[in-house]
Amino acid sequence: xxxxxxxxxxxxxxxxxxxxxxxxxxxxxxxxxxxxxxxxxxxxxxxxxxxxxxxxxxxxxxxxxxxxxxxxxxxxxxxxxxxxxxxxxxxxxxxxxxxxxxxxxxxxxxxxxxxxxxxxxxxxxxxxxxxxxxxxxxxxxxxxxxxxxxxxxxxxxxxxxxxxxxxxxxxxxxxxxxxxxxxxxxxxxxxxxxxxxxxxxxxxxxxxxxxxxxxxxxxxxxxxxxxxxxxxxxxxxxxxxxxxxxxxxxxxxxxxxxxxxxxxxxxxxxxxxxxxxxxxxxxxxxxxxxxxxxxxxxxxxxxxxxxxxxxxxxxxxxxxxxxxxxxxxxxxxxxxxxxxxxxxxxxxxxxxxxxxxxxxxxxxxxxxxxxxxxxxxxxxxxxxxxxxxxxxxxxx
Amino acid sequence: xxxxxxxxxxxxxxxxxxxxxxxxxxxxxxxxxxxxxxxxxxxxxxxxxxxxxxxxxxxxxxxxxxxxxxxxxxxxxxxxxxxxxxxxxxxxxxxxxxxxxxxxxxxxxxxxxxxxxxxxxxxxxxxxxxxxxxxxxxxxxxxxxxxxxxxxxxxxxxxxxxxxxxxxxxxxxxxxxxxxxxxxxxxxxxxxxxxxxxxxxxxxxxxxxxxxxxxxxxxxxxxxxxx
Numbered sequence: 001x002x003x004x005x006x007x008x009x010x011x012x013x014x015x016x017x018x019x020x021x022x023x024x025x026x027x028x029x030x031x032x033x034x035x036x037x038x039x040x041x042x043x044x045x046x047x048x049x050x051x052x053x054x055x056x057x058x059x060x061x062x063x064x065x066x067x068x069x070x071x072x073x074x075x076x077x078x079x080x081x082x083x084x085x086x087x088x089x090x091x092x093x094x095x096x097x098x099x100x101x102x103x104x105x106x107x108x109x110x111x112x113x114x115x116x117x118x119x120x121x122x123x124x125x126x127x128x129x130x131x132x133x134x135x136x137x138x139x140x141x142x143x144x145x146x147x148x149x150x151x152x153x154x155x156x157x158x159x160x161x162x163x164x165x166x167x168x169x170x171x172x173x174x175x176x177x178x179x180x181x182x183x184x185x186x187x188x189x190x191x192x193x194x195x196x197x198x199x200x201x202x203x204x205x206x207x208x209x210x211x212x213x214x215x216x217x218x219x220x221x222x223x224x225x226x227x228x229x230x231x232x233x234x235x236x237x238x239x240x241x242x243x244x245x246x247x248x249x250x251x252x253x254x255x256x257x258x259x260x261x262x263x264x265x266x267x268x269x270x271x272x273x274x275x276x277x278x279x280x281x282x283x284x285x286x287x288x289x290x291x292x293x294x295x296x297x298x299x300x301x302x303x304x305x306x307x308x309x310x311x312x313x314x315x316x317x318x319x320x321x322x323x324x325x326x327x328x329x330x331x332x333x334x335x336x337x338x339x340x341x342x343x344x345x346x347x348x349x350x351x352x353x354x355x356x357x358x359x360x361x362x363x364x365x366x367x368x369x370x371x372x373x374x375x376x377x378x379x380x381x382x383x384x385x386x387x388x389x390x391x392x393x394x395x396x
Numbered sequence: 397x398x399x400x401x402x403x404x405x406x407x408x409x410x411x412x413x414x415x416x417x418x419x420x421x422x423x424x425x426x427x428x429x430x431x432x433x434x435x436x437x438x439x440x441x442x443x444x445x446x447x448x449x450x451x452x453x454x455x456x457x458x459x460x461x462x463x464x465x466x467x468x469x470x471x472x473x474x475x476x477x478x479x480x481x482x483x484x485x486x487x488x489x490x491x492x493x494x495x496x497x498x499x500x501x502x503x504x505x506x507x508x509x510x511x512x513x514x515x516x517x518x519x520x521x522x523x524x525x526x527x528x529x530x531x532x533x534x535x536x537x538x539x540x541x542x543x544x545x546x547x548x549x550x551x552x553x554x555x556x557x558x559x560x561x562x563x564x565x566x567x568x569x570x571x572x573x574x575x576x577x578x579x580x581x582x583x584x585x586x587x588x589x590x591x592x593x594x595x596x597x598x599x600x601x602x603x604x605x606x607x608x609x610x611x612x613x614x615x616x617x618x619x620x621x622x623x
Binding site: 009011290291295296297299300301302386387390393 | 444486494496509553557
């Protein structure tokens with residue numbers, strides 16, 4: 001009966017209830033977006049790192065992958081040592097460097113280039129054409145083709161170590177653009193190339209001989225990646241072995257302000273929702289003071305009155321929140337488009353990731369807020385002096 | 397007959413601005429089981445205050461009040477609420493039905509609160525609405541009923557949990573003369589069927605129909621009964 005009375009009380013002023021629902025829906029949408037932003041980045045980043053199933057990254061001691069120009073020497077020996085470790089099923093060494101090419105109009109285009117081993121690489125996927133086959137082949141992203149004016153099948157000259165003062169380069173070689181790839185971890189706006197690791201090491205001369213920027217390691221299914229990480233760390237004092245969790249934490253620290261922003265905006269939207277529902281139900285309780293006093297007079301317990309009023313809050317916030325999920329998903333897409341223009345972000349990285357769990361969290365928070373919002377008016381309703389209220393009603 | 401209501405030296409004061417208003421000053425009387433008592437007197441004489449105390453919706457400042465063997469003057473709120481639910485039936489001048497509920501649901505409300513089973517509730521609703529002559533109007537909302545019909549529904553609601561005592565505050569106050577007479581007839585039938593009734597009224601015909609009248613003035617009983 002309290003639930004039915006709560007619902008009927010809400011239907012008594014449909015226009016007012018509808019407006020309140022709209023307000024709660026907007027509040028819920030913002031809250032959902034903020035929950036998606038706060039947890040989505042973490043979940044997205046994990047998925048982002050796990051695109052090809054490599055759980056571990058090995059970088060020069062004290063750095064994060066591609067955080068600096070530092071490289072690891074004696075890469076062949078290191079890769080061999082890691083490959084032999086128990087629980088390791090794949091090792092993918094990667095060398096990164098800036099590579100120049102001359103574009104139409106005599107301008108230079110600098111591309112971030114990855115030297116990889118195609119069989120084990122976890123940095124890109126082919127869109128069209130062929131993957132790397134030999135030392136004269138490269139794969140490029142769409143942005144590089146656009147910047148240089150080249151197309152699939154063109155022969156290009158690439159050089160490493162460009163000196164802008166002397167306008168000279170080191171290790172120039174001719175390559176055939178053999179395929180177009182999408183690089184997972186590099187911004188779509190960054191011209192990018194991929195070539196065989198030994199070719200790139202050779203182009204760099206002594207400075208890059210047998211060096212890598214990063215080694216990606218895949219642990220076997222069922223093997224604790226943290227145990228493997230410890231084994232890798234013990235291989236050499238010159239390296240840092242980073243697990244998925246470690247990398248996620250490091251990124252979270254750097255993107256911490258997004259979480260703070262989400263927390264502040266989420267809290268504000270929740271507070272607005274609570275105030276809105278509290279105000280509406282308090283007005284409704286004041287209007288129904290006589291009815292509530294009669295209910296108490298005929299023996300309805302305070303607890304039933306409290307439950308009825310709190311139910312009004314829960315129903316109002318729950319219906320508003322469910323409506324708000326749709327609005328939240330639409331605004332998340334819009335915000336995603338704005339944030340994806342942030343410089344340097346890889347195309348595969350998303351700020352807002354919808355997960356049913358997030359919607360569940362937002363709904364649970366709003367339901368709790370609805371309950372909280374109902375407490376004050378419920379307390380007022382239950383505390384009404386029965387005789388005094390009936391007397392006032394009779395006089396009115 | 398046994399006394400179902402025992403009132404002894406009941407007093408109730410209200411603080412009003414600078415001073416206190418003595419709404420009841422040492423009221424004492426008994427009501428026997430199966431009696432119909434009318435409390436009459438001018439406005440402000442303390443009739444409604446007395447009814448509120450008898451209905452356990454207010455507490456006295458002094459004196460004792462026993463209904464159906466239970467002292468209600470010092471009951472805790474939760475106990476008083478449970479007492480009202482099971483032992484007291486209230487009928488108000490303005491009916492005070494829940495506007496969003498049907499006649500049947502209004503009658504069902506106290507039984508639902510008392511955790512009576514759904515089947516038993518339905519049967520009792522049918523019985524009570526039939527008793528007050530509204531068997532065919534069970535699905536109607538209060539706004540679809542006349543004043544007299546609303547008051548009949550209110551009486552059915554008051555009887556839902558088979559109370560020991562029916563309290564009515566000006567039950568004909570909002571009704572026209574003809575409907576008032578119908579209401580008096582209904583009260584007469586209720587009393588004849590064994591319901592103990594205390595009614596506060598200005599209606600001379602209602603007062604005359606009661607088995608006994610208690611006349612009040614300035615918060616005290618001036619005639620009618622003494623224990």
